[in-house]
Amino acid sequence: EVQLVESGGGLVQPGGSLRLSCAASEFTFSSYEMNWVRQAPGKGLEWISYISSRGYTIYYADSVKGRFTISRDNAKNSLHLQMNSLRVEDTALYYCVRLHSGYDGSPYWYFDLWGRGTPVTVSS
Amino acid sequence: QTVVTQEPSFSVSPGGTVTLTCGLSSGSVSTTYYPSWYRQTPGQAPRTLIYSTNRRSSGVPDRFSGSILGNKAALTITGAQADDDSDYYCVLYMGSGIWVFGGGTKLTVL
Numbered sequence: 001e002v003q004l005v006e007s008g009g010g011l012v013q014p015g016g017s018l019r020l021s022c023a024a025s026e027f028t029f030s031s032y033e034m035n036w037v038r039q040a041p042g043k044g045l046e047w048i049s050y051i052s053s054r055g056y057t058i059y060y061a062d063s064v065k066g067r068f069t070i071s072r073d074n075a076k077n078s079l080h081l082q083m084n085s086l087r088v089e090d091t092a093l094y095y096c097v098r099l100h101s102g103y104d105g106s107p108y109w110y111f112d113l114w115g116r117g118t119p120v121t122v123s124s
Numbered sequence: 125q126t127v128v129t130q131e132p133s134f135s136v137s138p139g140g141t142v143t144l145t146c147g148l149s150s151g152s153v154s155t156t157y158y159p160s161w162y163r164q165t166p167g168q169a170p171r172t173l174i175y176s177t178n179r180r181s182s183g184v185p186d187r188f189s190g191s192i193l194g195n196k197a198a199l200t201i202t203g204a205q206a207d208d209d210s211d212y213y214c215v216l217y218m219g220s221g222i223w224v225f226g227g228g229t230k231l232t233v234l
Contacts, residue, residue: 044211044213044225044227045213047223047224100175109176110172111215115169
């Protein structure tokens with residue numbers, strides 16, 4: 001089955017660190033750009049980071065820039081998010097999300113495959 | 125900082141038609157923002173409905189359609205059904221790899 005499975009979430013104190021992972025299966029992971037999207041409890045979705053298919057291009061939302069680091073290991077079909085200097089407001093469900101891009105007369109991009117998410121709670 | 129705006133809530137009667145919108149705090153939404161729409165039910169991951177303004181994702185019924193209405197992206201649901209009762213999110217591509225989600229619309233079918 002084509003899927004993304006996140007892991008690594010948990011409870012951490014403010015200022016602490018956590019490393020999230022996402023395992024991809026049944027598709028050619030190295031061909032896809034990937035993202036992390038989070039959702040705070042009872043709140044909306046927030047895009048936080050993007051990485052190109054080979055990992056050469058990376059972007060972050062201002063809310064996490066300088067604190068979070070996205071990376072990938074195409075040999076292991078895995079995506080990671082290193083989260084440092086965590087804050088209470090980083091508490092959320094973190095989704096690993098595949099970006100589908102292509103061209104069929106005009107370019108298109110959209111988030112086409114989502115994992116079930118891994119919860120992160122930052123609290124003292 | 126650019127904010128993507130959506131109606132916080134909307135209601136529609138079963139069988140009715142509803143149009144949800146996705147705008148910008150400053151400026152107009154156009155096709156160059158590649159607007160896409162997602163539906164999320166409680167406890168579930170989002171599901172893609174519409175991408176690149178008006179293209180339906182695989183398996184999405186033609187009751188769902190996307191467009192640009194005035195200065196906003198729009199999602200229209202015709203023949204609303206009980207299981208359309210969900211949260212709906214739009215997301216816009218801001219360029220330079222940056223995506224911004226709207227705050228979401230809670231649609232009630234009653």
